[in-house]
Amino acid sequence: MSGSRQVRRALLSVTDKTGLVDFARQLAKHGVELVSTGGTAKTLREAGLQVRDISDLTGFPEMLDGRVKTLHPKVHGGILHIRENAEHAAAVKQHGIEPIDMVVVNLYAFEKTASRPGVTFAEMIENIDIGGPSMVRSAAKNFADVAIVTSPSDYASIAEEMEASQGALKYETRWRLAKKAFALTAAYDTAIANTLEQIAPSGPSETPVQSSGPASAPFPEILRIHYPLAMSLRYGENPHQRAALYTDGSATGIAGSHQIQGKELSYNNLVDLDACWELVQEFDQTAVAIIKHTNPCGAATGATVLEAYKKALEADPVSAFGGVIGVNREVDEKAAEEITKLFVEAIAAPGFTEGAKACFATKKNLRLVEVRPAQTLRVLKQVSGGLLLQDADRGHITVGELKTVTERKPTEDELAALIFAWRVCKHVKSNAIVYARNGQTISVGAGQMSRVDAAKFGAMKAVLPLKGCVAASDAFFPFPDGLETVAAAGATAVIQPGGSVRDEEVIAAANKLGVAMVFTGMRHFRH
Template sequence: MRALLSVSDKTGLVEFARGLADLGIEIISTGGTAKALRDAGIGVMNVGDVTGFPEIMDGRVKTLHPKIHGGLLADLDVEAHREALAIHDITPIDIVAVNLYPFEETLRSGTTDEGELIENIDIGGPAMVRASAKNFRHTVIIVDPRRYDDVLTSLRAGTVPMEMRKQLAREAFSHTAKYDATISSWFLQNEGLDFPEEFAIPMKRAQALRYGENPHQEAALYGSFFDRYTSLHGKELSYNNILDIDAAVGLVDEFDEPTVVIVKHNNPCGVGSGDDLVSAWHKAFATDTVSPFGGIIAVNRPVDIAWAETVHSLFAEVLIAPSFSDDALAILTKKKDRRLVTCLPLSRLSQHQTARMNVRSIAGGYLVQTPDNMLVDESALRVVTERQPSTEEMSAAQFAWKVAKHVKSNAIVYALADRTLAIGAGQMSRVDSARIAVRKAQDVGLSLQGCAVASDAFFPFADGLLQAADAGATCVIQPGGSVRDEEVITAANERGLAMIMTGMRHFRH
């Protein structure tokens, strides 16, 4: 029997090769892999000795040769294939262990050197993997070092069973598909082509999840989520936890000052900013003192003992922060079911790690869009009423607008310059969202007098705006664009409101 080993990830390589050699299997190899094996005292034949042709072009061409690919692709059940092997003096290759140049790892390092990235695009490796996987009945292909022991165990027992061969072949094709998709995505991102005629999404399973949105649904997490997030304490993150973490961090990332965001079921239920996290917490929590139980809390400053002592009595599923002090951890880890997660700031992430497209599955396809990551610059805001907003009202309106962007539609947010006062989310009628927000403020005893109100989309009628005015709002921020804008502006003028139009809608479904 003959094995071909050519790997970038040399984890377990020597042990695997030694196991093969002990079984009397001849090993051929290339470049750095061959050197690693020789250094370990394992006999190995260079690929060039098999092909009669040296590696050329700085190693770009090593294994692309009929003596290699004939040995990988020969169907030994077909007489013509056996005859071709004999005529051309080609030895079948029974076992192949290949993993590919580290293109994704190079990309994730943050390099912008196109030449370095290009040189990490493997050509011969994927060709060998695909050839071996196609011929799985006669060639065993291994792309994951964690599989070495499984294969050795089977070989020692006599043969690698067909079921395992098929599984390894499937893993191999998935491996090369993901590899090519990563390269394709880089080219698309580099050239600014967001919606090509064809594209693939590179995904590798990061974690199997206990279940999905509900216990009867199966689920897994794919991608580079854990490049940014690290779990420090508590049970593994659930499907719903991860959704809420993404929502909470997406909102807290909008703020530069110390800010606390509380999320429940993918909706913010309180946001506060202050001189420190303790003051920000009190503002966020006051918005809704019931919903935060079992919710997700994200902050954009390191957590110290003062904040830990403040929030410790509340049960929250997950606390997310850039870091936790040792004193804070000593307090917060007392609750075993509380999950603590650190989150790298956006400034620490590479362009590759922050680039994203929104993909949503539907029956028969996928909807793909660019993310809603734009905020209107103050210079682009248009005051459409007779009364101009005060400086305080403008700050409150911008705070409310940031939050409304992250609330499920229809979204209504009442706010001051540093805190939410009430949030109405997810209603089919905009006026119903406004009513709910007012009622929630009343429930916790918060006054809406003199606040700003944000609507994620235009007011189709004046009724929602009038309800906000009746509740005490003095400034309104909304996209505009309704055929009844003039009617709404007239109503705002009659009630003495200041109204700002952004020209940008923030639907979230």
């Protein structure tokens, strides 16, 4: 059962064709017969390789639009029979089953398909791979005789080992590959189960999939978490802590981002990048956020990325040093030229123009990551002995939903500023106070134990004039003193959830000071 095994026949059927041709050439070099299916066979033939069709091996054509091609006894018998078992050997000989010594398979990209905007239910279901996982499990179960290769990242090491051993693979290698294969199928089935659990009852199959959403989808009876390792990190929040990044396979969000420049991303980089990316996703207008330790030291909207960046930086240029930046538009050369004047750790954006890339190339350590928006429905947090799961905070308030509770109504400019401040405040650690004006944060009071202290701290650190600004509070003012503090700082209008037993006292204080105040009926605690 142990020892090296010669690879004489390999079955190749892959969705991700990265490195496939070079790997197949290495196999052919050692006299390995290549058996393949559909598009994989076409790719190999176009590269000049001799390939045997799966239908030739099975004596049965591929059918049902490719749904049935490898689900056949001559495939699974060739994989699963134990070479040193006399009864197995006799059975495969009797039925003309040829041994398959290596299976090279990766699966339909279900997560990517499921996360694509406008994907239909039929498309999603069609991208549930059946034959692939079946072959993977068969080969992994019989790892003592068969090598299962599920990732292009393993091609080089396998080719190197076969070169050194005249076409054979060690037992230890086959065991390592089998464990990886079982982890792949477990993660794949988990992704399907988790995705379908969030789908509302389907209408016609050609209509776009509608998620039942966090508000209506039940929490799962069993929480399935299977995320493949994306990369190991140098360390965690501190050098004495180990860390790694895992991804859901959707190629979206910060975990699925594409780094195009700079040093290796750190744990803290990733946490801060996620914070700034999520903040700028709040806005339809061009927006820039500068984050330090997950809190915005500046955020702004503008007609261009350059304008938004300058306004965001202006709010707190000292804290911005060594921060990370999130942008919800492609970064152009003009914005890049301005950003390179500041020491920045990393930038997240949907893209960068060639001019911007050339400009940023002068800052070789600066990390640039391209990001696609993620559809985060729920948020998970570990506590000792278990996990907490909650709906993601996707609450939004429009001007029409605000309730004016004071004698003075906010002006149109104040209303626009209040909505802006409210969206930023949602991404500030509680207790949170945000001072803002004209689509620009003026100052931020974050993470204070007292709401009055948050208001005082924000006012104290302001470098821009506060007079005529607005203020947002992530939760209600429990006493009039918080309202009085932001008014004394210069705020003329305030947005807060309301709901305190002392609301009437706070409203009376606002009326006395001539401050306009609106209630949202929604809070945004961020612990």
